[in-house]
Amino acid sequence: MFIPAIMAGGSGTRLWPLSRKEFPKQFLSLTSEESLLQQTLERLEGTSHSSPILLASEKHRFLVAEQLRQSKIAKSKIVLEPFGRNTAPAIAIASFMAASSSPENVLLILPADHNVIDINGFQKAVAKAQLMAENNYLVTFGIVPDQPETGYGYIKCGEKIDENGHRVDAFVEKPDLATAQSYLDDGEHLWNSGMFMFKAGVFLAELEKYQPDVFDHCKRAFNAMKRDQDFHRIPADVFEDCPDISVDYAVMEQTDLAAVVSLDVGWSDIGSWDALSQVLKQDENGNSLRGDAIAQETKNSLVISESRLVSTIGVQDLVVVETKDAVLVSHKDHVQDVRKVVSYLRKQDRNEADCHREVYRPWGHYDSIDSGDRYQVKRICVEPGAKLSVQMHHHRAEHWVVVSGTAKVFCDGEEKILTENQSTYIPVGAIHSLENPGKVPLEVIEVQSGSYLGEDDIQRFEDRYGRVE
Template sequence: MFIPAIMAGGAGTRLWPLSRKEFPKQFLNLTSDQSMLQQTLARLEGTGHSNPILLASEKHRFLVAEQLRLSNVATSQIVLEPFGRNTAPAIAIATFMAASESPDNILLVLSADHNVADVAGFQKAILKAQALAENDYLVTFGIVPDTPETGYGYIKCGDPIDDNGQRVSAFVEKPDLATAQRYLDDGKHLWNSGMFMFKANVFLEELKKYQPDVFDYCQSAFNNMQSDHDFHRIPEDIFEKCPDISVDYAVMEQTASAAVVSLDVGWSDIGSWDALSKVLQKDENGNNLRGDAIALNTKNTLIFSENRLISTIGVQDLVIVETKDAVLVSHKDHVQDVKEVVSTLRKNDRNEADSHRQVYRPWGHYDSIDNGKRYQVKRIFVEPGAKLSVQMHHHRSEHWVVVSGTANVYCNGEKKLLTENQSVYIPIGAIHSLENPGKIPLEVIEVQSGSYLGEDDIERFEDRYGRVD
């Protein structure tokens, strides 16, 4: 058996406006009716693996837990990073966790946001990598290239080890187009996928040899992790001292034990809108149409509509993405520049850079449907049995109207049961909470009014989801 270590902490801003820092691509249903994380878990079914370790951002902890629940995956190993420190520290923490059970445990390190078309072929490659890992190799997976890609690093293959894989001759940085074409033609180079397999003790020995600082800080962080429920929090004061370094630079490019298993399974890291377009189903004109779309005299165009009708006439080679609060229109040759849009939004302190209009919480979600200088209107959806924190606001009052379902409203020590078309007023400074005691989702319209309406005007006194310091 092996332990999957799934890295789910990325921001995915190259797929803005659909993917954003607060709700990145690993949680989105991009290529099927499952999220990228759910698909990553599903393609491991039947491989006989142990409970996975999930590495995620603190801010995404409830998203990860909900994705695991939807996938019927039981794990008590959700490791929360206070901030990103690249792949080497994240993988090191997971490896210390696996080694604490047995130093001979084998880890399969995967990203949560990759697409694999041939699952059976992928699982066969895992068996090959596992055989190499059992013989103390640090295994990476190399993708058989089909285009001269300049956006990936490459792995140069060396001598064969056995029928399972080859030694790594060299890791190569992202090349220019001419060099990438040469790599494609020589048949000796593979794309670097960022997936790995190794014994815990072998990896840690190599990490200690080549990056002792990373080893020491990550060992200390692991030893001082705080746990509640299924979450294990990496201490911020220790982790911030750890070098920010990739696992390739830290170990794989240094070790003499690197091996590579080739993958030709329809792999993609979905690193841009153009990359997503290549894996989605196309119509007879080469268009990818998701959502409500009409494409007349349109060719080779991706249309991704979340909420409203998009119509195109006489265009080609475009990417058009619509969400509740933003629209992207780009030529496919320029989709890599999406990051510049996000950078501009951040410089202008725009919420659209990092968060959606619809925001997920452990109890459900809310949608900010309107706002002005001194008011904001939200649609609040509370899952059955869920409850918002007991809280108070210093600068705003709230008026709640129940649209559907049943609500328990707590306000200044009093409890009220509200049903459809009933309402309640929450004054400024009142200690209050909202609960769904029913069997169906609760929908509430909330009207806020006051001098400051930011989400940080919440003082929590009690919370079943651990959000009170």
């Protein structure tokens, strides 16, 4: 029996415009109908494990909870970090949680944004790692390389411990191409996957030995953690001074207990658009197409359409990604430069850098259909039984038209039920709320008008999701 600890934090920019700060890649359905987070959890089906620990950002709490609900994964513990402090503190918090019942509990640490093809092979490697972890090794998983990759760190295998794995001789930084080729040729080096397995108590003892400052901060953070609905919250004032350090630097590169189990299961961290194109199914011309995409006289290209028809003619080695509010066109040799685009957008204070047009909330989601001077139009979808907060706006009025479903509307002390094709008006300054009392999703077209239409023009009075300050 082991405890999965899934690291679902992070907000990478390498898969922009699909992945953004408010909706990073672990929540995207890139290689199947399920998100990468859901696939990570489903990968453990059939193994003997207890309820998982999910480590996530505060701002992604409802995304995590909703995706767990969709996967029908009950009794998970969702730990919310007020801000990221890298992998060592996150793993330390999970270890304190596991050790609170027994320091002998074994943790399986998995990033939430990886892809694995051979699930059976993965589970066999986990079984090997668990045997080594029960013998007090800190086990990492090394990926058998199939090319001279310069984008990954490497693990050099040392002496063989048993049939399950080897001691770690060294952790190696990302190499240049010639060095990466030599690692591929010697057969002694594996890619560093960022997955681990160990006893909670053994890891904490090594962390205290090599990083006492991190240990002390995380122990205080764990002891101060508060339960709020489905979430375990780490107080910001306790966590903010915790060092920002990876588990490799903090422990794995220093400990004498590091061991490695090799993994050859079709693994990818999907760290770029080119990496995703290698994972996805390809046609006879080497193209990977998703959505409403047409490729004519096109070779070795990735074309993703989210909201409209995208066609290519007479091109090759391109990445074309269309979303509702942005389009990326890049040569595959330059996909690592996507970060430069995001950086530029942030300097220009462009919303597209961090947010999608479609925004998810604990009650459902909304899509900003159109906007202009003093008006904005949204399509709002409220899940059955869900309710927006009781709130008021200082600068805008709202008109609501029910497209489908049933709406319970509260406005300045008056409550009424609206059905399809009915509408209502919410004046500036009116205290109001919107609720779906039905059993099917409620869809509403909202037209906002006023001098200021920002999302921060909300004064909340009641909220079932804990968003009232």
